[in-house]
Amino acid sequence: MTDTAALPPGPAPQAVRRPRKPHPPAAPAKRVQFDRPLTPWLFVLPQLLVVAIFFYWPSVQAVNSSFYLEDPFGFGASFVGIDNYREALSSREYRTIAAFTAGFCALVTGLALGIGLLLAVKADKVIRGASAYKTALIAVYAIAPPVTGLIGMMFFDMHIGPFKDLAALFGHDLRVGIDYDDTALALVTVAVWKQIPYNFIFFLSGLQSVPVAVREAALLDARSGWRRFRDITLPLLAPTAFFLLVINITYSLFDTFAIIDVMVKDKPANNPMTLVYKVYLDGFKGNDIGGSSAQSVILMLVVAALTIVQFRLIERRVHYG
Template identity: 75%
Template sequence: MTEIPHPPARPWRAWLRGVTAAEPAKRVQFDAPLLPWLFLLPQLAVVAVFFYWPSVQAVTSSFYLEDPFGFGATFVGMENYTDALGNAQYRSIAGFTVVFTALVTAFSLGLGLLLAVKADAVIRGNAAYKTLLIAVYAIAPPVAGLIGMMFFDQHIGPFVTLAGWFGWDMKVGLNYTDTAFAMILVSVWKQVPYNFIFFLSGLQAVPVSVREAAVIDCRNGWRRFRTVTLPLLAPTAFFLLIINITYALFDTFGIIDVMVKDKPANNPMTLVYKVYLDGFRGNDVGGSSAQSVILMIVVFALTIAQFRFLERRIHYS
C-alpha cells in the first residue's frame, strides 16, 4: 500500500483563504480517469437531487406568481423580491434574525467554552459532569421547545413565577421582548452541549508538554488561556462558529415553531420561519421562493466571508 499523499491542489480553496501562491502539483492517485468520478457518483447524486435540483426550482419559481395548485404561473420578474424587501415586516424579521443569530451564537459558544474549560479542570467525577452536560444534546428541537414553553407558560410557567419575584411581568406569546428572551434562552440551552463536546475534546488535544511549558512561563491563568490555549483551540472554535451560525439561522426552526404555537402574531421569528409561513401556510409559492433565494445568497456570502477573512488567521497544526 502506498503512502497516502496530501490532498490534491484546490485552487478555489487557496483563493478563499486569500493565499495566492501556487501550490506544487500533487501525484495523481488513480490510473483510470473515470474511476474517481465513479466513486464520487453516489455522493454527487445525493447532492444533486437534494440540493441543486430544489435550488434551481426555487430560483425559477421566485420569478413567478403561481397559483398554489400549479395551474398557471405569471412571470413577474423581480416583483417577488421587491415585494419581500419592500415589506416593513420582512425587514424587521431580518433585523431580528441578525440579532438572534449573533446572540445565540455568542452565548452558546461562550457558555460551551466556559463549561468545557471548567470541566477539563475537574478531575474527580468528571465523567458524571460531562454526561450531564452532554445529555441535553440528545433532546430534539421541538421537544426542547415544548420544555421551554412549559417553563415560560403564562399561567403555570415556573420561570414566569421566578421573574415575577423580581417584578418582571413576563408575557411570552404576547410581549415581543419577552418572547425573544425565551426563544434565545431555549435555543442557547439546546446548543451549549454540542459546543461543550467539541471544546472539551479540543482542550484535551492540547499536549500536556505545552501546558506545562506554559505554566513555567506564565503564572497568570487567564493570560495563559488567552495566549496559549485559545490559539490552539482556534480551529475548533472556527468550525463551531460556522456550525452555530447555521444552527441559529436554520435549526432553531423547531424551537420557534413550538414556541409561537402556529400563531406567530407579533412574536419574533427568523427568516426561515417566514419562508415556511408564506410558502406552506400562505401557499404563496413565488414569494416564499424569493425569500429562500435571498436567504441562500446571504448564507453563501457569509460562508465565503468566514473562510476568506477568518480562516486565514487560524493555523492548523
C-alpha cells in the first residue's frame, strides 16, 4: 500500500515497461535508456528479492502451517484442515479482540486524522512564530513507539500516573490495567498522540500547496470560513487525506504493537489488545504455531480486503489536481 502511494506520478514507470512490448513502437528518445529487455528487470531485482524473501516466502509458510497442528519443536505435524481457522473464529475471546481491533482502528484513525487536520489548518494561519509552533507539533513524531508506550504508561500508571489524579477530579477512579475500558482509553490516547504529528506534517504541506489565487477567489464567494474549508480546501486536500487514511489504518492495525506491548506489560490479562498482538501472544508465548498462523492468515485477508475497498471505492472519489 505504501509503495503504491509513494510512487511518483508521471511517465517514468511507463518508460521502464515500454521496451518489453514490440507494439506500439516506443519513442526513440526513451529506447535509448533501456535497449535490452532484461536491463529494467536487473534494476528492480533487488527490490523483488527483498519482497519475495521477506514477504512472499513467510506468507506461504504461514498459509501452509495454518493447516497443521504442530508440536512446537517440529517433531510431528498433523494435517487438520481448517480446524485452526474454525477454532479461532469460534472463540469468544478472538471475536472480542476482533471487535476491539475494529473499534480501536476506527477511533485512532478518525481522531488522529481529525486532530491532525485541525492543528494543521490552525497552524497554517499562524504568521508570527509559525516555525516554533510547527516544530513543537512535529517533535513528538521523532519518539520511537516503545518509548511512546513507556511515557503513556507513566502517565496512566495506577500508582504514580497524573492522569489518574486528573480522572479523580471528575470523580472517576481510573484503573488502567484492571478495568477494560480504562485501559482501552489509555491505549487510544497514546496511539492517537503518537500519530498526530505525522498527519499534521502532511496536512500542513497539503494546505500550503493550495494556490493562493484559489483561496482568494473563494474568499470573494463565501464569507463563512467553514464553507470555504468544506468546498475548496477539503477537496483539494483529498489526495493527501486519502494517503493518510491508508497510512493511519495500517498504523493503528500494526504499528501500535509496541505501544500495546509496553502498556499491558507482558500480562495481557483482561486488557484490550489488537489482533496482531494476539497472533504474537499465541505464536511466541503460547508456542501454538498452527493456531497463530491461521490468525495471521485471517489478518492478511482482512488487510487485502481493506486495500481493495480503499483503492476501488474511495480512491475513485479522490480528485488528483
